[in-house]
Amino acid sequence: MDLEGASAARAWRRSHLDGVLFGLQRLLRDPFGQMLTLGVIAVALLLPALGLLALERINAAASAWRPSGDLTVFLSAGEPVERALELADSLAGRQEVVATEVRSPDDALAELRRLSDFAEALSALDANPMPALVIVRLSPVGANRIDALKQELAALPSVDWVQVDKRWLERLESLLEAARRAVLLAAAILAIAVLLVVGNTIRLEISEKREEIVTLKLLGASDSFVRRPFLYIGLWYGVVGASLSLLLVWLSLKWLQPALADLAASFGNEVALSGIGAQGAVALLAYGAALGWSGALVASTRHLRRAEPT
């Protein structure tokens, strides 16, 4: 690197360091004065975070509540029960299969007699019309995976048809998808609110420091040099707002936990709202920082152009 390049790199590093410290000092100088902005950011991040967390938990709980016997494989008429046993054995080793259960034609007929009002009529039949069948209990897989498995089994020569009772699952997944989209839409709207709030705060900062900005430009500061401290103010707003949001998430979950545990218990289940997790916390902080930075970038690019020496 030549001398000029080294100087430029040094100036760049120095201005970033100054920017980080300036942004932090600005926030620490009057933390309560910034509470409105920080509060808006915290709430704007809290709502989608809670929404996504709730969806994740509902999904996990729904998986546990899903009915067993997801797939019933009816063999063709006349296929011996041994064929059903072979099929059950071949399915038992698969990852998506939790358990299999074989019903012989006699078992099936007996169950039909027991569960229906046609016991006498069934006795009059010369031969047992019921096929052997295999009930396949699946691990919590999505509806698309069930469809693939159904097609695979239906293609077997010994199989007559495969019944899937997934309406409940489809409804739940549709509901969860709609809820997920609603949460994402709310998150997008709230993100715009954060951009506007941070942007307005930065606009006021720029207005307050107009004379200093003009002086810096007269002394040869580049636009990016002048803008940098404001970007770091935005970044700190985002990070501190997201930290507050994490605290609010934790408090909310603490408050919701007993009620949700009671509800889950009534379904014979347990719900543990363990929190957002380390990865989620980092993601929320990064999201807050990115929003703060972006809001500051938009506002500073727009308003710094107007702060010119005259």
Place this chain on the structure above:
Amino acid sequence: MSIRFELVSKRYEGRDALADISFLVDSGEFVFVTGHSGAGKSTLLKLLALIERPTSGIIEVFGERLSKISRRQLARYRRQLGLVFQDHRLLLDRNAFDNVALPLRLDGYPETAILRRVPAALAQVGLGGRESSMPAQLSTGEQQRLGIARAVVCTPRLLLADEPTGNLDPQLAVEIMELFVSLKTQGTTVIVASHDLPLIQKIRRRTIVLEHGRQIDDFRPENAHGS
């Protein structure tokens, strides 16, 4: 040659602030620009600092035509200048050291060089030992000198000073001018706008005289006895 003005005019709302100004300034030359209030002295400096653009005419500085300097190149151009403002333009939330260090930091000087050059520049203007003073703790004259220290600390190629001695006592004003003159040894071209005629007569340097935006004289004392 350091500066070329060729038929430069600046018009504000139908009024000529400068009209058809032409002159050349050599590298390392010291030039006073004088005239009454409203003569166009500050406008001339603003054109050189690219705070304003001329309505017509050509300005070249160090061989570079200023009209071709884009907004993106403006910062690089201004880093070659030292500017002394009438109203000092100090950063009020930074101490004297940090105010003077600012141009060095913008230029990417290493901290060791900054630690050496800033106290030296402050000492040159009589503010040695005042590094930690905030601008509000300094008198108007001291603030003026702080602004001058900031302008000279980088050894600029071109120093533009607008009434730099307005708040200084005559003796200190002469010392500051002598400091400016001494910058010649480092190759700095100096343009000082001033209406302080006793000071101009004392320093005896080339003087461009403006009146109502027009250039009415350009004399060098060694060639202009009696003018």
